[in-house]
Amino acid sequence: MTDQISLSPPDVGALEETYLVEALRSGWVAPTGPAVTAFEREIAERCGRAHAVATSSGTAALHLALMTLGVGPGDLVAVPTLTFAATANAVSYTGAEAVFVDVDPNTGNLDPELFANLCTELSRTGRRPAAVLPVDLYGRCADYDELLPLCDRYGVQVIEDAAEALGSTYRGRPAGSFGRAAVLSFNGNKIMTTSGGGMLLSDDQDLADRCRYLSTQARQPVAHYEHLDVGYNYRLSNLLAALGRAQLHRLDDMIARRRILRDGYAKLFAATDGVRLLGADDPDANCWLTSIVVDPYRTGWTAADLAAHLTAADIETRPLFKPMHLQPVFSGAHTVLSGVAQRLFEHGLSLPSGSAIRDVQVHRIFDAVAGFLARPASR
Incomplete structure (x- = not known):
């Protein structure tokens, strides 16, 4: 195990x-x-x-x-x-x-x-x-x-x-x-x-x-x-x-480690039509969490499908934040909406991004993602 x-x-x-x-x-x-x-x-x-x-x-x-x-x-x-x-x-x-x-x-x-x-x-x-x-x-x-x-x-x-x-x-x-x-x-x-x-x-x-x-x-x-x-x-x-x-x-070294992970994810998904990294075009971000947004009509799979695959491999992921206006505690609040946050929540996924993740674990993550992407897109 x-x-x-x-x-x-x-x-x-x-x-x-x-x-x-x-x-x-x-x-x-x-x-x-x-x-x-x-x-x-x-x-x-x-x-x-x-x-x-x-x-x-x-x-x-x-x-x-x-x-x-x-x-x-x-x-x-x-x-x-x-x-x-x-x-x-x-x-x-x-x-x-x-x-x-x-x-x-x-x-x-x-x-x-x-x-x-x-x-x-x-x-x-x-x-x-x-x-x-x-x-x-x-x-x-x-x-x-x-x-x-x-x-x-x-x-x-x-x-x-x-x-x-x-x-x-x-x-x-x-x-x-x-x-x-x-x-x-x-x-x-x-x-x-x-x-x-x-x-x-x-x-x-x-x-x-x-x-x-x-x-x-x-x-x-x-x-x-x-x-x-x-x-x-x-x-x-x-x-x-x-x-x-x-x-x-140690902050700068920890940020550099997270950026290496983000760059690795970018390469993994580069050839996959319908997947983008959220906000990843900013070289000045600290790369706290690397998150992807999935268009299931183009990929043939959902963010939840990838999450389930990684969970089975003992790799933690997390959906993007559920928007505050959808939280029961804030029901009825005044809002100015376009629908973007809800779509990001429904189709987004945060991937392991910590600077403490060891090289052997990085290989495990990337191999698991690559194995998922190689499967037929009939899910």
Whole structure:
């Protein structure tokens, strides 16, 4: 029996162990400490930001950013419908309402034209979105050249959801450098991990200070426990920050490994009519997940067929995100749709993409895909 090959397993080793042991021996086991401060500084520098606040998750960072920018009950926030639930959940935490906007068919990122349509529609009634959360889907940055001028025109605040895009760039600018604030995720399956964790990024010191204050239970700087605001237990621990510092040192090598996998998939599917790699024409993406989109009328098989074949070979795959407007929890939400996100969900598949996947496992994956493609297309 073979071991299962996971989609994007954590890539940790001796350097991470060294950093963790040093943090343990330092005595800074409590939530904050020197590793947190250093990690914030290093991530801010990597992303071209003045300030960074380490948080317990990317979701926590989104929540803090929305609150600090004044988003609350009665507000509308534009969210691409093709995303993980955390993006929309953070909007709900504030009491605001997410408006789900469809995506570009080539990238899966927020469609600027549909976002403009939403802003125009709302302006006729004297309203506007309080914010927009463009998501850098699967590691490819959103189209900020189109989105940012629209936001300036309509007075919409931008919070970049770069949870999947650390290490990517857009027109020479790092992911995480766009908007009033941006967020990263260091969940276990991300491009780099702190087990669980996230980061809020901003060039606005007041915003960063406010988020840091709220993330530590809004405790006042006095000897006793004094609270003027409702706060949150949202800080990253010193031990996890130490893990993140080690991962950051290895980030470029891990991205390079994922790109090798993506290039291999591109060669595998190059001769197959009806299969394309989603957003894979961007050389500046971090290749977090390589995803294909299948046209079953041209291939004679579906994404689900390939998934079943790989599952039988103990190789994990995953459908693309189920659009938020199709999730029961968000039924009845305001939407601006073209049908693209639903088609991507129905015909897309994410393939094993992790930098920790060993060479022997890569050969297993590629052999399994090649064997599937060689079968008669009568399925």
